[in-house]
Amino acid sequence: MLIRFILNHSHPWLYWCHPLASRVLYWFQSTLTSSEKQVNSFDLDLSLMGKTGRNLIGKKYNEKQSKNQSDKVHKMTKFDFVVIGGGMVGAAVALGFAKQGKQVAVVENFAPKAFEQDQPLDIRVSAISQNSVNLLESLGAWSGISSKRVCRYKRLETWEHPECRTRFHADSLDMEQLGYIVENRVIQLGLWEQFEHHDNLTLFCSDKLERIEFGDVNQVTLDSGEVLETGWIIGADGANSMVRQMAGIGITAWDYRQDCMLINVETELPQQDITWQQFMPSGPRSFLPLASLEKDGQEVGQGSLVWYDSARRIRELKQLSNTALEREIAQHFPSELGPIKVLQAGSFPLTRRHAQNYFKRGCVLVGDSAHTINPLAGQGVNLGFKDVKALLEVCASDEPATEKQMRKYEIKRRGDNLLMQTGMDFFYKTFSNDLGPAKFVRNAALKLAEQSGPIKDQVLKYALGL
Numbered sequence: 001m002l003i004r005f006i007l008n009h010s011h012p013w014l015y016w017c018h019p020l021a022s023r024v025l026y027w028f029q030s031t032l033t034s035s036e037k038q039v040n041s042f043d044l045d046l047s048l049m050g051k052t053g054r055n056l057i058g059k060k061y062n063e064k065q066s067k068n069q070s071d072k073v074h075k076m077t078k079f080d081f082v083v084i085g086g087g088m089v090g091a092a093v094a095l096g097f098a099k100q101g102k103q104v105a106v107v108e109n110f111a112p113k114a115f116e117q118d119q120p121l122d123i124r125v126s127a128i129s130q131n132s133v134n135l136l137e138s139l140g141a142w143s144g145i146s147s148k149r150v151c152r153y154k155r156l157e158t159w160e161h162p163e164c165r166t167r168f169h170a171d172s173l174d175m176e177q178l179g180y181i182v183e184n185r186v187i188q189l190g191l192w193e194q195f196e197h198h199d200n201l202t203l204f205c206s207d208k209l210e211r212i213e214f215g216d217v218n219q220v221t222l223d224s225g226e227v228l229e230t231g232w233i234i235g236a237d238g239a240n241s242m243v244r245q246m247a248g249i250g251i252t253a254w255d256y257r258q259d260c261m262l263i264n265v266e267t268e269l270p271q272q273d274i275t276w277q278q279f280m281p282s283g284p285r286s287f288l289p290l291a292s293l294e295k296d297g298q299e300v301g302q303g304s305l306v307w308y309d310s311a312r313r314i315r316e317l318k319q320l321s322n323t324a325l326e327r328e329i330a331q332h333f334p335s336e337l338g339p340i341k342v343l344q345a346g347s348f349p350l351t352r353r354h355a356q357n358y359f360k361r362g363c364v365l366v367g368d369s370a371h372t373i374n375p376l377a378g379q380g381v382n383l384g385f386k387d388v389k390a391l392l393e394v395c396a397s398d399e400p401a402t403e404k405q406m407r408k409y410e411i412k413r414r415g416d417n418l419l420m421q422t423g424m425d426f427f428y429k430t431f432s433n434d435l436g437p438a439k440f441v442r443n444a445a446l447k448l449a450e451q452s453g454p455i456k457d458q459v460l461k462y463a464l465g466l
């Protein structure tokens with residue numbers, strides 16, 4: 001237990017300091033996890049994407065896709081890679097493999113609803129770092145995404161006491177923006193639009209994984225009865241990954257004692273280029289700017305509010321009418337927000353998970369199936385895209401992918417994912433109490449961070465994945 005604690009809490013810094021330390025600790029952790037698996041392996045019945053996904057099934061897209069599907073289905077049942085899950089991460093990795101000339105299948109349960117400019121913004125949005133934008137550009141998807149609906153932000157500010165703020169600005173790194181806030185569905189659609197340029201990519205949608213028969217070549221049976229043969233199955237099927245469970249990969253996981261509520265609002269303040277977060281003992285309150293809305297010939301600012309609090313409090317908030325929720329927001333959000341009108345809201349439980357292996361029995365995990373993280377710094381899908389980049393790099397040759405390449409992928413990614421998870425937990429634990437001395441120290445630290453010049457730039461670069 002002690003060793004597990006040390007590995008989980010201290011070695012991210014070693015990973016940072018020396019790549020050799022990363023390898024030694026990776027080896028040590030994998031020997032340890034295999035013996036601890038029975039203790040740590042459990043799965044939680046959370047469906048972070050499921051409900052939203054179900055609501056998003058698009059008739060228009062489905063019709064088009066089922067035509068594509070009927071054109072392609074039965075033509076080929078052997079693939080280099082079968083990707084289970086066509087969400088943001090699965091779609092990106094599938095497209096990357098297709099660009100490398102590999103034969104790829106993507107299996108997705110729910111087609112994303114087609115985009116229309118006058119649709120209200122989705123609740124599920126992500127802050128996308130410049131590094132993720134670079135990946136989406138390299139996949140040819142970014143122009144399709146940015147031509148739909150994105151909101152760039154140039155500034156990031158965080159504080160607890162209003163006098164002790166840490167501020168980041170794109171100018172300090174000579175960048176046009178720090179990143180973009182984009183609806184998850186828009187990212188997924190931008191990637192899916194590229195599928196049709198690749199004859200070597202076959203989409204099975206709406207279909208889902210039913211079982212895997214493991215062997216020298218894995219056989220994947222889908223709900224439709226289709227059987228696909230493949231060297232490697234990519235588990236991109238999210239937090240409750242079936243691929244992970246079927247491959248017998250355990251997870252180390254715990255629930256944060258917080259849920260989070262996402263609330264889309266109209267802002268009376270004009271369109272903003274800042275995302276901010278105020279730490280409160282019961283959990284942070286955040287603002288993410290969204291693409292503005294055209295209303296009666298006028299531009300109206302929109303934003304996504306994130307309210308972290310105890311599960312009980314979030315349950316109470318969910319029962320409120322929009323007007324009552326507006327009153328609560330006015331009382332509990334900082335004055336930077338200004339007056340708002342609530343448009344829609346949804347809530348999500350928060351759980352940290354980390355797979356004990358990233359590959360096993362011809363299955364490889366990417367994105368949320370490998371790791372979930374406290375979203376307080378908006379890093380989840382950015383880590384997923386870093387997994388995609390690393391996996392594509394190790395599989396770049398024309399030869400069939402090997403376990404040795406997958407081990408390289410795991411070594412590249414495990415330390416970085418663990419570092420970010422642990423960093424977020426550090427913030428979560430440090431700020432979620434009301435003790436006077438702790439408050440003093442953390443506010444002093446935020447103020448010090450503001451004055452730290454080059455160190456602050458390095459932290460910013462790390463957060464942006466640069």
Ligand SMILES: Cc1cc2nc3c(=O)[nH]c(=O)nc-3n(C[C@H](O)[C@H](O)[C@H](O)COP(=O)(O)OP(=O)(O)OC[C@H]3O[C@@H](n4cnc5c(N)ncnc54)[C@H](O)[C@@H]3O)c2cc1C
Nearest residue numbers: 085087088089109127208209238367368378379380381382
């Ligand atoms: C409240 C909240 C806020 C967040 N904010 C941010 C943020 O600002 N920035 C950020 O980077 N990240 C953020 N995240 C994290 C981010 O949303 C996730 O990391 C990201 O959605 C993971 O993408 P994925 O493709 O790995 O998994 P998912 O999005 O879960 O996609 C999995 C896909 O697999 C499909 N699927 C599942 N099972 C099967 C099956 N058996 N057969 C076929 N298909 C299947 C599902 O339908 C789904 O489309 C946030 C998360 C939460 C909860």
